[in-house]
Amino acid sequence: MTDTATAAPKADPMLHEDGSPERLAIDTIRTLSMDAVQKANSGHPGTPMALAPVGYTLWSKFLRYDPKHADWPNRDRFVLSVGHASMLLYALIHLAKIEEIGADGEKSGKEAVSLDDIKQFRQLSSKTPGHPEYRHTTGVETTTGPLGQGCGNSVGMAIAERWLAARYNKDGFTLFDHDVYTICGDGDMMEGVSAEAASLAGHLKLSNLCWIYDSNHISIEGATDLAFDEDVGLRFDAYGWNVIHVDDANDTAALTRAIETFKATNDKPTFIVVHSVIGYGSPKAGSEKAHGEPLGEENIRLTKQAYGWPEDKSFYVPDGVIEHFNGAIAERGAKLRDEWVALTDKYRDAYPELSAELDLLLKDELPEGWDADIPTFEADAKGVASRDSGGKVLNAIAKNVPWLIGGSADLAPSTKTDIKGQPSFEGDNYAGRNFHFGIREHGMGAIVNGMALSHLRSYGSTFLVFVDYMRAPVRLSAIMEVGAIWVFTHDSIGVGEDGPTHQPIEHLATLRAIPGLDTIRPSDANEVVAAWKAVLKDASTPAALIMSRQALPTLDRTKYASADGLEKGGYVLADSDGTPDVILIASGSEVSLAVDAHEKLKADGVKSRVVSMPSWYRYELQDAAYKESVLPREVRARVAIEMAGSIGWDRYVGLDGATVTMSTFGASAPLAKLQDKFGFTVDNVVKVARQVMETK
């Protein structure tokens, strides 16, 4: 194909010059994209138009995918990191006739994206939202939109494939050998998260990973060379990738050769630089005006003319296009999947234990006795840091759940997240379970999401303050409802000497503010046990486990309430007879402080109650009667205690309560000095409790 943007209209509006089904399919993708954006009066037509040949070539010639079984575990993964080009994906899903997966993975018999769905592009509750949404539309492997995230996810998916292959493949049983393809753009390449992920992918020699970089030289403000003229290919050389250039996105033969080279490469990931023209074929071709707005009716007419397309037809899919496109994919995919199903049946006999394990993994279930080795902790005034008890609990679970895997952004010795006795996941050992993500929090987040999307119970850990570097993937884990586990330690000014840059203040609030994220800050080792248990049981709710650096007393649970109360998010830990005069509410390291204040108040004849509130998310899910039993409406003298900012605690203390919290950044000093300075002492808590009792 050698057409240019200025090609003259063709004589026969119904047929291309070359009359090939390929051209028809490609221009169908383009025109569906243009028409959908125009009808929605919103969206991004230019990139789907530019990349239609790439999508066509990859899907029709290479992608191993059974449209009737979109959840086949060994399917190739296709990630559209340029999520704004969602119409490219919707058009491909439509033309491939991917079948919607119903509730509980049942076959629905419905099209995942029908032509009517495409006509409802960007409308409320449609299958075709502005950016692709995982779980919402079958065929969408991950939610993309925030640039660079899809790149990172794809590294996680490629890691997952390598890990599954290393664990479950046996001689004669290649259960896993799929590839992961990602389409990324200039924006992805400018974002640091993709740089982090690419560097790690090169290090790990992920030869099952192929990024196709759409170099179109256009971004929203204009030509990319306003801000971006680095040699991206050379950069990927530096990362240890295999770099291939395709000079023209319309050259499907060159694209084919490039992807064949990828498939023949066994020692490194592949980066294909494809030069394209945004808005190809339209009067706006090659301009930022083709990026993020409808082309306009007249331009659409002219573009269809240039394609040799019927100008008066919208959402037009010529006869034979679906048969041609779906046929190629379905024939290859069904055969591969059938073979795979037959193989897994044999595998069941040959490797019954591994087979049973894999079944559980793929169903997001847990093995019987998964929690059998979790310790309970004896009362201990000296106690243990929750990062340490967390490490013990993690290890006890990891023993029985082999697909609980993860690591840290170069802080494992501090976050205590290593699985003892297990090797590292490295280029020469893909069976390893300990991941060295490097000092790349953002990349780690996106990668952990990609692993979770492949059914691994994956975790990533760093210091709580550095969640600032990886908020986007944490948020996306909540949007996607994947059970990624985030372990954030060093959770307060308890960090001590490292000072304000390393002491989280606002971070608890910023995590609690994310809808659907279960942020849990356990108060002692037994709440750590309850927290990990709660998290493991739910593979569709991501969780942030917030752990202390410093030792926390292990509370005497014969004297105070059981830590199982954590499942409800907040519970009465210590109480007095009758209606309390004051309620002390705390989380994490401040719970023992609240208990000490409670004992002091008790000695002074004040009836206080201590509520341990490790998870607001869980507490808010409880019914009104339970909440009333914990925080009775009539008791307005309430004090919340937390070595973090106050924001949000007012929900529980109200206008008449008070907070013992941080209102500034911290400082560099030993913890005891900081606790004095900022008022986290029994005396101060008692004083504030008496103040709110007087006010009420």
Next chain:
Amino acid sequence: MTDTATAAPKADPMLHEDGSPERLAIDTIRTLSMDAVQKANSGHPGTPMALAPVGYTLWSKFLRYDPKHADWPNRDRFVLSVGHASMLLYALIHLAKIEEIGADGEKSGKEAVSLDDIKQFRQLSSKTPGHPEYRHTTGVETTTGPLGQGCGNSVGMAIAERWLAARYNKDGFTLFDHDVYTICGDGDMMEGVSAEAASLAGHLKLSNLCWIYDSNHISIEGATDLAFDEDVGLRFDAYGWNVIHVDDANDTAALTRAIETFKATNDKPTFIVVHSVIGYGSPKAGSEKAHGEPLGEENIRLTKQAYGWPEDKSFYVPDGVIEHFNGAIAERGAKLRDEWVALTDKYRDAYPELSAELDLLLKDELPEGWDADIPTFEADAKGVASRDSGGKVLNAIAKNVPWLIGGSADLAPSTKTDIKGQPSFEGDNYAGRNFHFGIREHGMGAIVNGMALSHLRSYGSTFLVFVDYMRAPVRLSAIMEVGAIWVFTHDSIGVGEDGPTHQPIEHLATLRAIPGLDTIRPSDANEVVAAWKAVLKDASTPAALIMSRQALPTLDRTKYASADGLEKGGYVLADSDGTPDVILIASGSEVSLAVDAHEKLKADGVKSRVVSMPSWYRYELQDAAYKESVLPREVRARVAIEMAGSIGWDRYVGLDGATVTMSTFGASAPLAKLQDKFGFTVDNVVKVARQVMETK
């Protein structure tokens, strides 16, 4: 210098083999660092020990810095991006005898870092906190610790120098020609933010920028090749930098040649890869054990032995070391500064207007009449998006404040932050005021901070949801108290069709949670005016301006209260006679909704009050009497309305109030459909208002 870690102890404990002042100075830096970390029982000795020769060479031979005038505007900037190696910087400041800058920039005559200060390393209120803190310790150019930030800051500082030079230098008046040096480590190199900043620095050809990369092959989890084996030098080639290798950090001659090459390079930034041994000279040399913990008394003894240092002396500064080190710097620096002062005196006569402008800039003051061209907006029911009115106000101020400069992470056409008629800041035009940061939010944030640290009123803009990519620099602007201006548009589900990945929900709360950040969400064009005015007046408080995508009615301020109320954060916008039955509190786009509900309630005979609450930060600074006048304690029927998560609003509505807010992520659809779906309608607000009135 060719010693190795295993060198035998020298015979004479008081003198090095070569007896050179250079060796003495270098080993003084090393031993001070070891001793300080040991005494604090906390900190990072290994990198100061490794990089002492680098710090020594750079400062003593090159740095243009007058220790008696640490605020000399044309000083070279030294950024320690590896902030955990703070003892390196404190030792350098001490040995250079930098003088503390007192209040109001007065000379204090005190040492910025005395030997006693070093002995108080990491203690409460000391001048030597765990990580270097800007404003806290003279000589610290920026607060570092979170890795990669210093790299980004340094790009901003280099940009600032180029801009100042382009604007103020004239023939014969080279007022600005300083360089910016940054020491960065493996962690910096793994973080995406430094990749983003480096790519832009290469694009902008910042030849005044030199990064010295400490390649020590060690990170916290062990050897860097656990996670990081890319060719970093080649990557910087790809970015368009000048790459130089120094094989041994102890080779001060090679370091000198490298820095000379940097100074002779005029068309690109320079990247010097220095291979070093962490914990050089100690038994832990070359190991991660030398990174983040004290060496231990015995190891310190052995290390001092290896250095040929008196084993029994702690915090030992041999005679002549300060004279040698300070002497070299002070002689060069004082001469340069004196010449500069003389030159600026002449400049005052030759270019009185520019000179006066520069004076204001350097004092963080504003020119008279700076706000003279800001428009006021007539009442208008159709109204204008606050991003649009924001763009108008920005332009009106920019007309009179030439050093108000900034740009966007490739979204200027949407965030409306271009300064009209002004050129772009590019490699061939450093006088430009519009910055194309590229799709690099994190890099933009760190760069804007660097610009602000050089007294520019710098701003960076993107969509609010993407603050997730740049939280660390926003936080650091608040820690440092620099007046960076963050413009975040598309501030709610008002984003519409782009869907949940692009619709901020929790982001307002996460910004409000940052101590010291003024987050302002204006309700209409006249509040936009008040917001920009308030922000400009305070150069030591960073602000986040939160702007809408969609049009907001311009309220009739003859009927309702003046928008000047914004200065107090919250104010009574609309009221009824006597004590209100219910108070409606809102910010931004929801204020007009509250006003409409108020009018409806009024028509129904309900006395309601509308409080516009654009800035919680400002509101919390008001005294109790003012707050009581806005939100009387006795009125408990309160409703907060905001198209964002509810977290934090309970502070104002209490246990008896309610919120009309978002409890889930948004959805992809036109805004009107979303408003219906999520209850942002007059009817729903009225309904909720009546509910809280009944409950009370």
